[in-house]
Amino acid sequence: MGTQKITIVVFVFITAYLADISLAEFSTEDCASLGFIKANLLCSSCDQLKDFSLDQLVEHCKECCHNDDSAPKEKKYARAILEVCTCKFPAYPQIQAFVKSDRPAKFPNLQIKYLRGLDPIIKLLDKDGIVREIVAIEKWNTDSVEEFLNTHLEKEEDDDRGFLKTNLI
Known part of the structure; x- marks a missing residue:
């Protein structure tokens, strides 16, 4: 019975750890090192990468982007x-x-x-x-x-x- 409890605890720990990793966002520095400017990157732009056969960048792009609806309004100039x-x-x-x-x-x-x-x-x-x-x-x-x-x-x-x-x- 003791090994079953340890197995469950280990399973819960690993699951929590993996969930934490998947929910973590990249920092501004991480995004910059990947070539993304986190402050200006909209998630809709990440979806467009597939149009240019850049599928391998989409996952990292999604870690650096902001949802379009929560993005600040663009500043207008005279x-x-x-x-x-x-x-x-x-x-x-x-x-x-x-x-x-x-x-x-x-x-x-x-x-x-x-x-x-x-x-x-x-x-x-x-x-x-x-x-x-x-x-x-x-x-x-x-x-x-x-x-x-x-x-x-x-x-x-x-x-x-x-x-x-x-x-x-």
């Missing part, structure tokens, strides 16, 4: 400046495609600046015109740039539309 160098367009064809398309016109509070020798970046400014964030976008595609701007830029209404809305019959 303006953005996309800075690029036309001489580097061949190295960044997706950025060139974005700049030369009609997509920038969708963002009246986006300015495109051409600066010699600069890799493409987006500067996010507050309502006072102070740069609050700078994001390197050299590896982004056109859809990523547009999605980022939709997420982080405040929506500006055209003055004409506002005027028309107030005069509706």
